[in-house]
Amino acid sequence: MTLEIDSVDLEFDGRKVLYGIYIKSERGKVTGILGRNGCGKTSLLRIIFGDLQPKYKNIRNNGKCLPRPLYLTGKIGYLPQYALLPKHLSINHAFGLFNVSWEQFIELFQSFKEYDRARIKDLSSGEIRVIEAYLVLMSNKEIILLDEPFSFIAPIYVEKFMVLIRQVKKRSIIILTDHFYNDILAVSDTIYLLKNGCSKKIEDKNELKREGYIN
Numbered sequence: 001m002t003l004e005i006d007s008v009d010l011e012f013d014g015r016k017v018l019y020g021i022y023i024k025s026e027r028g029k030v031t032g033i034l035g036r037n038g039c040g041k042t043s044l045l046r047i048i049f050g051d052l053q054p055k056y057k058n059i060r061n062n063g064k065c066l067p068r069p070l071y072l073t074g075k076i077g078y079l080p081q082y083a084l085l086p087k088h089l090s091i092n093h094a095f096g097l098f099n100v101s102w103e104q105f106i107e108l109f110q111s112f113k114e115y116d117r118a119r120i121k122d123l124s125s126g127e128i129r130v131i132e133a134y135l136v137l138m139s140n141k142e143i144i145l146l147d148e149p150f151s152f153i154a155p156i157y158v159e160k161f162m163v164l165i166r167q168v169k170k171r172s173i174i175i176l177t178d179h180f181y182n183d184i185l186a187v188s189d190t191i192y193l194l195k196n197g198c199s200k201k202i203e204d205k206n207e208l209k210r211e212g213y214i215n
């Protein structure tokens with residue numbers, strides 16, 4: 001299973017944001033996307049998901065061009081950068097909607113046990129993020145996009161997600177982005193840096209230094 005995206009032409013108000021993109025992601029290998037604020041990481045994930053329409057793009061799933069947005073296919077799970085779940089939704093209902101087991105979740109995240117009758121609004125923003133990231137990751141989709149899954153999450157939970165991501169990559173294509181670049185480097189098999197509208201495949205941390213992404 002592969003997902004490739006290239007020939008992206010995205011501009012806002014006449015300003016080119018993405019134009020030299022080639023990303024190839026495959027099952028069994030996690031793809032990490034890094035880049036400074038505003039370089040277009042979220043836009044790229046939204047283009048792949050299908051809810052942002054650039055002037056042009058070419059997305060291929062298993063070598064075949066997609067005739068319609070991926071979100072219409074039921075094949076894709078997407079954790080957006082900001083809230084996914086409505087505040088008044090009960091947690092129980094959320095797990096039902098994603099067809100994900102609450103019992104398995106509780107085995108791994110035991111401190112959430114007390115929330116079995118709670119609503120999303122009763123949780124902290126970090127706790128909500130744990131639940132949202134877990135639901136998307138475990139929703140059994142062929143393609144999974146995670147936009148900043150680690151940003152509000154305590155290190156102990158990030159470690160649990162690392163383990164889960166390594167399990168899920170055996171059955172799904174996973175593309176993720178975050179500013180916690182050490183976590184992205186640790187969990188990804190392939191890394192791309194977005195810079196000046198283009199993507200560049202990165203081999204190691206030294207290359208990130210040479211590209212001016214880190215000191």
Ligand SMILES: Nc1ncnc2c1ncn2[C@@H]1O[C@H](COP(=O)(O)OP(=O)(O)OP(=O)(O)O)[C@@H](O)[C@H]1O
Nearest residue numbers: 012013017035036037038039040041042043044081
């Ligand atoms: N709807 C929009 N209208 C106008 N400009 C936009 C819009 N969405 C994004 N942009 C601009 O496109 C650029 C890329 O934004 P994007 O959110 O994709 O970046 P990012 O790499 O995810 O940033 P961050 O790491 O800060 O979340 C930014 O300069 C942003 O201001």
